[in-house]
Amino acid sequence: MAAGGDVFGPGVILPNYQRYFGANQSQYTQRRAFRTREKYLIILVLMTFSLVCFGAFFYLPEDMRPNSRLVYRSVYQSMKKAGPELLIPVMPQIHNLNTSKLSIVHHDPRAEDIYLLKDKQKLQAKIDEDDMNQKVLDKPETMQQTRSEKSNLSTTQMYQSWNDIPKAQYSRSADDSPKVTGGEDPDPVTRQRREKVKEMMKHGWNNYVRYAWGKNELRPISKRAHSASIFGSSMIGATIVDGLDTLYIMGLHEEFKHGRDWIEKNLNFDIDSDMSLFELNIRFLGSLLANYALTGDEMFKEKARQLGERMLPAFKTETGIPHSLINLHTGRSKNYAWASNGCSILSEIGTMHLEFIYLSDITGNPIYREKVMQIRRTLNNLDKPNGLYPNYINPRTGTWGRHHMSLGGLGDSFYEYLLKAWIQSGKTDREARQMYDEAMDAIMTHMILKSPGGLLYASDIQYERVEHKMGHLACFAGGMFGLGAKNDNEVNDRHMEVASGLTNTCHESYIRTPTKLGPEAFHFIEGSEAKSLKNGEKYYILRPETFESYFVMWRLTKDPKYREWGWDAVQALEKHCRVPGGYTGLHNVYQEDSPKDDVQQSYFFAETLKYLYLLFSDDDLISLDQWVFNSEAHAFPVRGKNTLYRSAPVDSDR
Numbered sequence: 001m002a003a004g005g006d007v008f009g010p011g012v013i014l015p016n017y018q019r020y021f022g023a024n025q026s027q028y029t030q031r032r033a034f035r036t037r038e039k040y041l042i043i044l045v046l047m048t049f050s051l052v053c054f055g056a057f058f059y060l061p062e063d064m065r066p067n068s069r070l071v072y073r074s075v076y077q078s079m080k081k082a083g084p085e086l087l088i089p090v091m092p093q094i095h096n097l098n099t100s101k102l103s104i105v106h107h108d109p110r111a112e113d114i115y116l117l118k119d120k121q122k123l124q125a126k127i128d129e130d131d132m133n134q135k136v137l138d139k140p141e142t143m144q145q146t147r148s149e150k151s152n153l154s155t156t157q158m159y160q161s162w163n164d165i166p167k168a169q170y171s172r173s174a175d176d177s178p179k180v181t182g183g184e185d186p187d188p189v190t191r192q193r194r195e196k197v198k199e200m201m202k203h204g205w206n207n208y209v210r211y212a213w214g215k216n217e218l219r220p221i222s223k224r225a226h227s228a229s230i231f232g233s234s235m236i237g238a239t240i241v242d243g244l245d246t247l248y249i250m251g252l253h254e255e256f257k258h259g260r261d262w263i264e265k266n267l268n269f270d271i272d273s274d275m276s277l278f279e280l281n282i283r284f285l286g287s288l289l290a291n292y293a294l295t296g297d298e299m300f301k302e303k304a305r306q307l308g309e310r311m312l313p314a315f316k317t318e319t320g321i322p323h324s325l326i327n328l329h330t331g332r333s334k335n336y337a338w339a340s341n342g343c344s345i346l347s348e349i350g351t352m353h354l355e356f357i358y359l360s361d362i363t364g365n366p367i368y369r370e371k372v373m374q375i376r377r378t379l380n381n382l383d384k385p386n387g388l389y390p391n392y393i394n395p396r397t398g399t400w401g402r403h404h405m406s407l408g409g410l411g412d413s414f415y416e417y418l419l420k421a422w423i424q425s426g427k428t429d430r431e432a433r434q435m436y437d438e439a440m441d442a443i444m445t446h447m448i449l450k451s452p453g454g455l456l457y458a459s460d461i462q463y464e465r466v467e468h469k470m471g472h473l474a475c476f477a478g479g480m481f482g483l484g485a486k487n488d489n490e491v492n493d494r495h496m497e498v499a500s501g502l503t504n505t506c507h508e509s510y511i512r513t514p515t516k517l518g519p520e521a522f523h524f525i526e527g528s529e530a531k532s533l534k535n536g537e538k539y540y541i542l543r544p545e546t547f548e549s550y551f552v553m554w555r556l557t558k559d560p561k562y563r564e565w566g567w568d569a570v571q572a573l574e575k576h577c578r579v580p581g582g583y584t585g586l587h588n589v590y591q592e593d594s595p596k597d598d599v600q601q602s603y604f605f606a607e608t609l610k611y612l613y614l615l616f617s618d619d620d621l622i623s624l625d626q627w628v629f630n631s632e633a634h635a636f637p638v639r640g641k642n643t644l645y646r647s648a649p650v651d652s653d654r
Contacts, residue, residue, distance in 0.1 A: 178642055180294050181251045183621025193567055194616035198250050200573070200583070201609050204600060205247070205255055207582040208239050214266065215239075220582030221598040232273030237262060242283045243605030245290045245634055249622060250613060260291075264299050269310050272329035277314050277322055278348035280307065282413075282632040283602065285355045290634035292362065293644050301362055308359050308368055320374035321349055321395035340401030343392035349375055350414030353421045353432075354630050361639070364648040380435060387442030388461070389414065407443060407458040408471030408521075413631040415439055416476065419484045423628045426640035427488070436484060440495070448498055451524040455508060456501030459524075469523040470505070475545035478503030479552030483624070500557075503549040505530060507565050510546065513589040516572040518546055532590070541585035541597065542577065544607035544633065551615045555624055566615045607633035 184191050204220075212218040215225030216238035231238055240259045247256040285307050292300035313331035314322040321344050323333035335342045352375070356368035378398055379389070385403055391410035392401030405411060418436035422429045447459050449468070458474045460467040481499035485492045509530040510518040521537040522530045532538045547569060554562035576594065577583045583604055585597040610633050614622060626642040627635045637645040 178623060178626045178637070178644060179618075179620045180249060180622065180644075183618040185616060185618050190563065190616050193563075193570065194613060196570060197609055197613045197616065198252075200570070200578075201243075201246065201250055201252065201605065201613070202255075203578070204582045204605065204609075205243065205252075207580075208600065209255075209258070211581065212239070214262065217602055218582055218600040219598045220579050220584050220600045221596060223581045226599055230276040230279040232271065232275040234271045234273050234275065236267060236269075236271065236284075238283060239600075239602040239605065241267065241287045242602035242632065244287055245294060246605050246610040246613070248291065248294055249610065249635075260297070260299075263288075263303065267303060269307050269328050272327060274325045274327055274334070276348075277311060277324055277326045277333070278345075278351060280311060280326070280328075281352050281355055282630055282634075283606070285311070285359070286630045286632050286634040286636075287606070289355060289358050289362075290630075290636060293358075293635070293637045293646070296644070296646065304359055305363050305365075308356070308363075312367070312371070315371050315374075317395040319378055319395055319398040320371065321378060321393060321398065322352075322371075322375075323395060324348055335395070340392035342394075343401035344395045346389055346391045346393065346411050346414045347409070349393070350379070351417050351631050353417045354424055354628070354636055357421070357424065358636055361645070361647045376431070376435075380431070384442070386446055386464075387438060388446060389439065403461075403463050405447065405461040406471070406474070407447060407477050408460065408474035412473050412476065415443075416480050416631060419480060420628045420630075423483070424636060424638060426638055428640075433487065437487075440481070440484065444494070444498060448502075449524075450501075451529045452526050453529045455505045455524065455529055456498065457505050457524055457530075458502060468525060469521055471521045472506075472509075472518055472540075472543050472545055475502070475506035475509075475518070476548050478506065478549030482549075482552050482556045485556075499549075499553065503546075503553050503562075506546040506549065510565075510569065510572075514592045515540070515576045515586065515589045515594060516568060517576060517586065517589045518543075519589050535588075538588045538590055539586060539597070540577075540589045541599070542573075542583060542601045542604040542608055544603060544611055547608060547611040547615070548629075548633070551611045552624070554615055555619055563615060566612055570612060603632060 185194065207220060207223075208218045211220075211223040212225040214237050215235050216227040216231050217225070218239065219226045225235070227233075227235060227238075240262055244256060244259045244263070247253075247259065285304055288300045288304035288307065291297065292304065307328075310328040310331075311326060314326040314333040316333070317323065324335045324339065324344060326333045335344055339345055353372045356372045360366050360369035379393075382393075382398070382400065385400075388405045389411065390400045390403045390405055392404070393399070394401060407415065415436065418432050418439065421432040422436065425432070427433070443458070447461060447466075448456065449459050449466070450456050451468075457468075457470040458477055459470065478499050478501075481495045481502065485495035485499060506518065509522045510516055512530055513519065517540045519532040519538045519540065520543075521532060521534075523533050524530065525533075547566060550562045550566045550569075553559070554566075573583065576586060577596075579596070582600045585599055585601070586594040587597055588594045622635050626638050628638055629635055639645050639647070
């Protein structure tokens with residue numbers, strides 16, 4: 001149908017221009033300009049050609065169009081500027097065709113102006129809205145670049161810089177928010193030392209990526225994957241999950257993005273294998289929650305929620321005391337047969353409070369809080385021998401198992417979490433603080449001893465018999481006593497004395513070896529103090545506890561010796577544990593050229609290197625006033641003092 005309303009008859013062809021013959025032909029032989037209809041047709045041809053060229057650009061091979069992201073944006077901006085003129089052509093003259101002749105109908109120029117003005121205004125308004133929303137023309141997805149192929153692109157290809165990463169997923173802290181990256185110390189020597197620790201992280205991480213990506217851990221000498229029994233038969237990227245927040249804090253955002261995307265696409269907790277509830281909690285749940293706090297990325301919260309739900313069946317016991325092992329697929333749980341006739345272990349059941357409280361607060365589901373508070377009620381109501389907590393408790397009867405007390409393995413982090421639950425709550429959880437103070441009073445009375453050579457140590461007790469030895473795992477206690485020395489505005493000088501003494505003793509256990517790295521356990525007998533006596537105690541498996549106390553004590557006291565001790569440890573790690581494929585533990589720290597165990601532990605990234613990096617950082621980076629570390633050094637925000645806490649409304653219907 002023609003614009004004038006007449007119907008073209010069959011076979012009628014509208015010419016491009018009018019041909020004239022006869023007497024009047026000569027006056028049309030020489031034309032000075034294109035007619036309006038010709039101009040319109042030329043414009044259409046040019047537009048079609050431009051669109052074809054522009055579309056063909058997308059089908060060029062990737063390597064033939066460098067900086068294509070900039071090209072897309074440039075072309076798009078040019079199109080937007082020319083939009084009203086390019087996309088709204090001049091209103092054509094309308095032809096009215098009669099059966100006898102073709103005549104031109106002269107239209108009203110004012111109608112054309114109104115027509116153009118209205119449509120230009122509409123299009124310009126859309127462009128202005130586009131600019132306000134800062135939208136960018138998306139690159140079309142071709143048949144050759146599927147979603148799975150895009151996942152294999154390097155972070156450099158996907159994002160030109162950290163600022164290009166979507167802020168909805170990765171929100172960098174604002175000026176008034178807690179500092180989670182940066183934090184360079186003003187001292188140039190300290191900055192150089194921190195950069196060395198960062199380089200160590202890159203070395204270990206890059207080799208894990210190269211030889212064991214997606215597996216639990218790396219064997220850096222044989223350059224293949226490794227998995228400890230605590231992970232069951234699963235391969236769930238323990239190193240990726242455990243080390244991720246350290247990458248973020250160090251500002252290694254390309255590596256962080258790589259690990260983050262692996263977690264989103266591959267981390268699945270439907271695992272038909274017995275796994276350690278304790279390790280799942282401190283390494284996996286702890287890391288997911290810490291990364292959510294640091295970035296605000298909802299993916300981490302959702303993964304944490306999924307894991308938390310699968311861990312809940314372990315709490316289905318007569319007392320609410322959880323079992324040590326959980327099958328995340330079936331929900332079946334059990335305890336280790338060797339643990340005092342099937343008891344649960346104090347350090348494991350008592351090292352869930354920080355994670356489960358925070359998980360309840362960010363999801364609005366109170367079930368996790370209820371589970372750990374039930375554990376606390378059970379423990380708090382039990383009679384304690386000499387005020388001490390034995391390391392074993394029966395989950396069916398709620399009674400103590402074998403009376404073995406320790407500030408090291410099997411007991412350690414229970415006491416740590418009493419103190420840190422109080423800190424995490426913004427110092428409002430007075431019950432946790434009271435339980436901690438009472439436990440420390442008993443420990444200082446019965447378990448903190450001084451050697452003949454004047455070294456303070458935390459001994460184990462077996463049925464009231466003191467064992468004059470201390471484990472490397474207990475070396476965290478120096479930092480714990482230091483943190484606990486300040487209660488409100490009062491400083492307990494006795495606690496600070498213990499903090500300093502224990503940290504010094506652990507340092508002595510390091511410097512009394514040829515490798516300058518500490519053994520797994522050391523004894524205190526006259527003539528041989530802070531040294532191992534048995535072959536099975538002489539190994540070093542990249543443990544972080546001593547460095548944790550160096551870090552905390554530096555932040556609390558500003559005594560430069562802690563940084564010097566930390567730097568000595570860095571040099572020892574580089575000399576004895578670094579290999580071309582990463583970092584390995586040692587079988588015997590008393591041999592200068594010790595055989596190596598060929599395991600790069602996931603906690604080497606989560607704890608060891610993180611504490612050393614923070615030791616050489618400014619105090620504002622992960623401030624102890626705003627953050628509290630879980631037992632795997634994953635940082636949780638302090639409620640009421642840290643704007644990154646992000647509490648959700650409580651779901652009362654659950």
